[in-house]
Amino acid sequence: MSDSTRGVAALLLACTVWGLSPLYYALLKHVPAAEVLAYRSLWSLVFFVLILLAQGRLGLVRQAIAGRQVWLIGLAAVMIASNWFGFIFAIQAGHGMEASLGYYIFPLVAVILGWAIFDERLGRAQWVAVALAMLAVVGLTWGLGVPPWIALALAVTFGAYGVAKKQLDLGPVVSVTAEVVLLAPIAIGWLVFAGTQIGAGTWQTHALLALSGPLTASPLILFSYAARRVRMATVGVVQYINPTLQFGCAVLVFGEVFTRWHGIAFPLIWLALAIYSVAAIRQDRASRRVLSSAVISGTVVTKDSTLSPAKP
Template sequence: MSAATKGVWAMVVAAVIWGASPLFYKQLSHVPPLEVLSHRTLWSAVIFTAVLAMQGQLGSLPRLLRGRALLLVGFAALMISANWFLFIFSVQAGHTVEASMGYYIFPLVAVLIGVLAFGERLSRGQALAVLLAALAVLVLTVGLRVAPWIALAIALTFGLYGLVKKRLGASPVPSVTAEVLVLVPLALIWLGLTGSGQVQEFGRSGGHFFDDPATALLLVFSGVLTAGPLMLFTYATARVRMATVGVVQYLNPTGQFLCATLVFAEPFTRWHAAAFGLIWAGLALYTFEALRQDRAARRASVSAGTSATVLN
């Protein structure tokens, strides 16, 4: 099996795990979302730190935890923790359909952030794709008389997270490790307050880790569920063209959408159908443009290589 094929399979497995993750977090509906988030942060920090230690890369952390890099890491940590919280909350509260919409919208939000932050130019196809996503949000807002705030917040936090990661310019695993390490003190404080009964979350008490062995095991496994797919994703991006990664990535929100509609039986009205239809059309157009640009770039690279060979 070639390295590229292994990369594609790694990406598929990561996307399928992410897509099926609502089934896991639904099992923790009796645990308040911030408590779940705190345990997810703690156990993923343990796993990421152990992986870095085994790879001999612990020395990469100090640079990320001081000066300007710490500010960027801190903001990235805030964005990814907000994203994780919104996803956990949406699954527990019966809004998984809206969460999946957020991850569908994210690529188009990322394109818009590229324009605003880096001055990137949109092709006509990309511009139309962004407009279709905006129209989808408008349709859902008018139809349901409320904006899809969870979807928008998920897409925006993930988009800003990607923006900061690009500015940071660090390797994926060390940077994520630094992010969760920054969040660990907050997680410990929150678990301490809720576990002692000093603070309640949405009127619910905390300290559920000691409820029963099954709950404790699920909370610990949330770290594995965070770290495992990310490492597969990192492996894939090093071996597969980004256009391919982008296409396979859509398995994630598709899996979430299927969990919401087929397993959780969440409401899916005609307004949802219209909005998702517009989003899927926009993503199809965006994917076509990405693949076309990727082919053009590869042809240009081959052409340049051939010309250099002839000149030499």
């Protein structure tokens, strides 16, 4: 099996775990969402610490928290905690379809944030995709009489998380470990002062909550492994497996109502993502052709060039 094939397999597995995670959180409906979030943060911390201890890299977390980037790590921690809470709440409240809509919208929100914050250029196809997504949200709001707040909150918090992560010079596992280190005191404080709804004898619930650690860490590690081995265009397309599976869980497993307004909004979102993905693939191929031409012609690539070597 080639390195690229292993990367695609890891990416598919990561997106599948994320996409089927509603089935897991549905088993914890009897536990308040804030409490599930607290346990998820603490068990994720345990799992990440064990991984970094085995790799001999735990000291990197201490350096990160003691460094100047701690405020960015704190911002990332707040955003990912908000995103986790929103998703858990959505599943428990029977809004899994809206959660999937949020993760469908996220790539387009990320495009807008990149344009607004990092002055990234948007092509015509990207603007068309963003316009279609906005039309879908407006149509859904008009039809249902209320904006899809959960979807918008999930898309915006995950987008803001991406903005913070883009400015962090840390590996994904080290970064997330530092984030849950900062969240741990809040999680412990919540469990101590707000109390717990879980009885001491309900070992099945505690076992499920402990599973949230590897369920959070494993797909992230797989995704990081894949991102180093496959093209970003491939990553962008394959990641839509995640909200698609979430959508399937909501409609086929949980029996959530799919109204005619959803029947209008979701196809618009899918069309927007198709346009966006095709444009991203074409841009990726064009970049690879330029890079290949530069290598063949013996062009020297410097730090200040627009073409930069990929990090190992």
